[in-house]
Amino acid sequence: MNPIFKHGPSPQHRLAFVLMLSAALVFFDHRMGSFEGVRGYLQSLVSPLQYMANTPKQLMTWAAENLITRKQLIEENQALKINELNYQQQMMELEIVKKENERLRSLLASPLRSDTKKMVAEILSVDSDPYTHQLVINRGANDGVYEGQAVIDEQGIVGQILHVGTTSSRVILITDVTHAVPVRVSRNGTRLVANGAGRIERLSHAHVPHSADVQSGDLLVTSGLGGKYPEGYPVSQVILVRKDESRPFAQVLSKPVAQIDKLRYLLLLWPNKPTSIFAPKPSEKSTNQNDKVENQVKGATNASE
Amino acid sequence: MLANNGIIIVLSLLLAVIASIMPMPLDVDAFRPDWVLIVLIYWSLALPSRVNVVTAWVTGFILDVLLGSTLGVHAAAMALSVYIAAVNFQKIRNFSLWQQALIVGVLAALYHLLVFWMQRLLTDVVFLPSYLYPVLTSIVLWPWVFLLLRKVRRHFKIS
Numbered sequence: 001m002n003p004i005f006k007h008g009p010s011p012q013h014r015l016a017f018v019l020m021l022s023a024a025l026v027f028f029d030h031r032m033g034s035f036e037g038v039r040g041y042l043q044s045l046v047s048p049l050q051y052m053a054n055t056p057k058q059l060m061t062w063a064a065e066n067l068i069t070r071k072q073l074i075e076e077n078q079a080l081k082i083n084e085l086n087y088q089q090q091m092m093e094l095e096i097v098k099k100e101n102e103r104l105r106s107l108l109a110s111p112l113r114s115d116t117k118k119m120v121a122e123i124l125s126v127d128s129d130p131y132t133h134q135l136v137i138n139r140g141a142n143d144g145v146y147e148g149q150a151v152i153d154e155q156g157i158v159g160q161i162l163h164v165g166t167t168s169s170r171v172i173l174i175t176d177v178t179h180a181v182p183v184r185v186s187r188n189g190t191r192l193v194a195n196g197a198g199r200i201e202r203l204s205h206a207h208v209p210h211s212a213d214v215q216s217g218d219l220l221v222t223s224g225l226g227g228k229y230p231e232g233y234p235v236s237q238v239i240l241v242r243k244d245e246s247r248p249f250a251q252v253l254s255k256p257v258a259q260i261d262k263l264r265y266l267l268l269l270w271p272n273k274p275t276s277i278f279a280p281k282p283s284e285k286s287t288n289q290n291d292k293v294e295n296q297v298k299g300a301t302n303a304s305e
Numbered sequence: 306m307l308a309n310n311g312i313i314i315v316l317s318l319l320l321a322v323i324a325s326i327m328p329m330p331l332d333v334d335a336f337r338p339d340w341v342l343i344v345l346i347y348w349s350l351a352l353p354s355r356v357n358v359v360t361a362w363v364t365g366f367i368l369d370v371l372l373g374s375t376l377g378v379h380a381a382a383m384a385l386s387v388y389i390a391a392v393n394f395q396k397i398r399n400f401s402l403w404q405q406a407l408i409v410g411v412l413a414a415l416y417h418l419l420v421f422w423m424q425r426l427l428t429d430v431v432f433l434p435s436y437l438y439p440v441l442t443s444i445v446l447w448p449w450v451f452l453l454l455r456k457v458r459r460h461f462k463i464s
Contacts (some may be wrong), residue, residue, distance in 0.1 A: 011358055011392055018362040018384045025366075032425050035376055042370045047370065053323045126329050129372040130335070130436055131424040134371075138434030162373070170373050178428050198430055200331070261331050 021293075036163070043165030048167065050124050050136055072076070113276055116230065119143060121265055122194040124168055133159075133176040133196065135264060140167045148228050150269045156257040157181065157222060157232035158266060169179035173260055174235065175200055183235050191223055194235055194254065200261050203236050205252040210243050214252055230271050310461040314356060317344050317454065318364055326371050335346045335435045338442040339413050341368060342386060346409060349391040350398055352463065361387035374420075375427055382419035386412045402448045410444040 008092040009017075029035045139145050141164050149161040151171050159173040172179050177198040184191050190212055194203040208214065218238040224231030236254035243250045321340035341364055348356035365383030369376050385408060390397060390412060397408055418435055424430050457463075 011388060014358040015384060015388045018358055021362070022377035022381035022384070025380070026375055026423070026427070029376040032306050039370075046367065049319070049323060050326065051369075057328045082429045125326055127326075127372050129374055130433070131420070131428075131430050132372065132374055134373040140452055177430055 007094060026259050027296065038149075039163040040165050043136075043168060045161050046141070047124075047136075047165055047168040054124050064261060112169060119195070119268045119270075121266045121268055123266065126263075130243065131177075131198070133173040133179075133198070133200070133260075135171050135173065135263070136168050137171055138168055139268060140165045140169050142166055144270070145268060150229045150233075150271075151269050152233055153258045153263055154267075155259060156236075157229060158260065158263065161268075162227055171266070174203065174256060174258075175260060178290045181235055182225040183220040183239075185214055186219045186221045186234075187215075190214060190253070191273045193222060193223070195288065197253075201255050203254045203270065205254065206249070208250045208252045210250050212250065214238060214241055214250070216241050219257075220254055230269060309353065310420065310463045313461050313463055314348055314352075314406060317433045317457070318360075319347075322364065322367060322371065325368065335438050337439055338446045339416060339439050340431040341365075342413055342416055343409060343443060343447060343450050344454070345377075345383065345387050346390045346412065347451060349387050350394045351455070351458060353394045357391060358384050358388050374424070378420060378423045378427075381383050381423065382416050385419060391417070402451060405451065406444045406447040409447045410440050412442040413440045 006036055025035075073233075086229040119139060121139040124136040124138050126135045127133070137151075145161055145164050147164055151158045151160060157174060159171045159176075159179065161169050162172040163170040172182055172192065174196055175198065176196040179196040181194045182191070183194045192205045192208060192214070195206060197204045205214075216238050220235045220238065222231055222233045222235055234257045236256045238252060238254045240253040241250060242252075318341070321344040323422050324340040331420035331426070345364060346358065349361070357400060362380045362384040366376070370380045374378065389399065390408075397405060400408065414437060417439065419432070421432060425432075
């Protein structure tokens with residue numbers, strides 16, 4: 001029944017209460033960052049909803065994969081075989097070049113690069129919120145995912161891990177307005193910073209001097225500075241360079257090489273050793289403590305060399 | 306909250322939350338209606354003693370976690386928009402369906418602008434007209450959701 005006389009606090013009081021609660025949450029979450037740990041638990045708590053929301057899409061994908069003619073399958077198989085042949089051939093070349101590079105590096109007494117551990121992750125959901133560019137993947141702390149981990153697809157850098165839940169985690173994309181990647185021009189090594197512009201097909205570069213040698217069409221790769229991203233992965237391609245002398249800096253825009261709006265599978269990278277002194281520690285949640293100690297010892301010996 | 310088939314209210318809110326995070330093609334995504342807001346407005350008009358500002362805030366908070374935005378942003382915007390509907394529920398109930406739809410449109414626009422303003426304070430996002438496309442789809446959706454939820458409410462005798 002609808003009571004004629006209402007019980008409890010008036011709507012005004014309720015509103016004032018929840019607005020104050022919101023203000024406090026925004027302050028502590030945004031300014032202080034005190035919810036970083038709690039976010040992980042919240043993420044695990046709501047992940048059933050995400051799995052549920054993902055079912056229709058998965059059904060569609062399943063149907064599309066199963067309702068396919070034999071002819072299409074054969075054609076696809078052939079195309080893949082040809083591709084594999086090409087890749088095998090390139091792999092052989094790469095193997096030789098890698099050996100040669102290692103030899104040269106040891107001659108120069110610079111630290112060897114080792115293979116990185118990788119893991120494939122599938123996308124659970126992409127955020128519908130236009131203000132943040134984030135997505136959720138089906139790997140979490142149980143798989144050893146850690147905060148700040150680099151995420152790539154087959155073309156290039158996609159983003160990094162923002163919050164880790166137990167079975168799912170959140171990835172912030174390079175196009176998010178709050179995200180930036182240190183990059184260099186692969187042609188000549190000029191260093192830039194690629195800022196997200198809040199648009200899927202655009203990255204902006206601030207504070208580029210007019211004298212910088214950047215041309216439209218240049219490929220930008222991660223520079224490894226900052227320690228979050230391993231060095232040398234493609235990030236974006238320069239699409240516009242405007243050198244207007246009346247402005248203090250040149251205007252440079254680029255387009256991410258990863259197809260950020262068409263992602264499905266992603267690759268998580270575990271660098272074997274920190275790429276710089278600012279590199280994040282290996283996840284504290286990981287069980288093998290020995291590994292961590294070993295890493296530190298390795299780092300120390302590297303430094304002493 | 307859960308007495309008298311109140312579980313149906315919670316279920317409808319959960320469905321709305323799922324609908325608002327369901328993956329969609331990028332072109333359609335910009336037009337995604339505000340499922341959660343519409344369902345909340347309906348329940349706060351129909352049963353103002355059961356669904357109120359606090360319900361709206363909690364649902365908005367869940368949305369915040371799911372969307373990965375700063376905690377409290379969607380919650381505050383949702384609470385404010387639903388507050389306006391809840392305070393004027395006796396007036397809005399007497400309007401025709403299309404007039405109600407227009408009011409829902411105004412509330413949806415307010416919701417999106419509030420979220421934008423708060424995001425603008427926190428990070429330097431830029432306003433794009435496409436942020437307000439959901440208002441149009443919400444207006445179109447309101448009569449259908451209203452009729453459906455009224456049927457549900459009468460069938461399950463939620464009061």
